[in-house]
Amino acid sequence: MTKTYIDPSPANFQAFKDLPRDEPIHMLNLLRYREEAAYPAGHENAGKGWSGRRAYQEYGKTSGPIFRRVGGSIVWRGAFQTVVTGPEAMQWHDGFVAQYPNSGAFFEMIKDPDYQKAVVNRTAALADSRLVRFAPGDAGEGF
Template sequence: MTEVYIDPSPANFQSFKDLPRNTPIHMLNLLLYRDLADYPEGHEHAGKGWSGRRAYEEYGKTSGPIFKRVGGSIIWRGKFETMVTGPEVRAWHDGFIAQYPNAGAFFEMIKDPDYQQAVVNRTAALTDSRLIRFAPGEAGEEFG
């Protein structure tokens, strides 16, 4: 069985926190949606029959203002087509790269009480995900 990841492990999150907090960051997001969103019992969206994709759209709608307020922006977005290198058992629905002015902005976002309510939609939406931090590099025509 393939391991799935929705939230960071304590060790991975500590590694993130140990990196510099005052430099720009890019966060690669890979998303695999549930067929049917899995909300906790009693949540306002439980029982609505939403797809995982619809629940993720709600996450975007409710977290978007906070993301923008901390200086975040989406710099690339794409729809998965096929795995060229990697496990054949893993296909992603969507991917995007979020840019933050610094890691402090990311921390500000995830600590915001409104964001903490919004993230329930993300958890309900996804059956697997990856969130990978990169330091921005130079774009160009060469690989190296």
């Protein structure tokens, strides 16, 4: 079975924290949803029969106000079609790039108590994911 990733490892999160905190960042998000959301027993959404996609929509609805409050925005969003270069088994449902004014804004978001409640929906929704930090570059016609 292939290893899946939902949350950052301690080493990866430390590497993120060690990068400069005072410059804009882009976060590439690649998402593969569970067929059925996996909520912890007793959670208000457990037993509703939601798909992973529906649970992720709830995550967006509940975390969105916090994301926007810290200055976040979506600069690109797309629906997966096929892998051109890479492992054939690499299948995603959705992808997007979130922009933050700086990593401090990202930290502010993930430390927010309301965000911490909302992120349960993300965890329940995802079978696998990737979250990759980039420094924004110039767009244009060339590579």
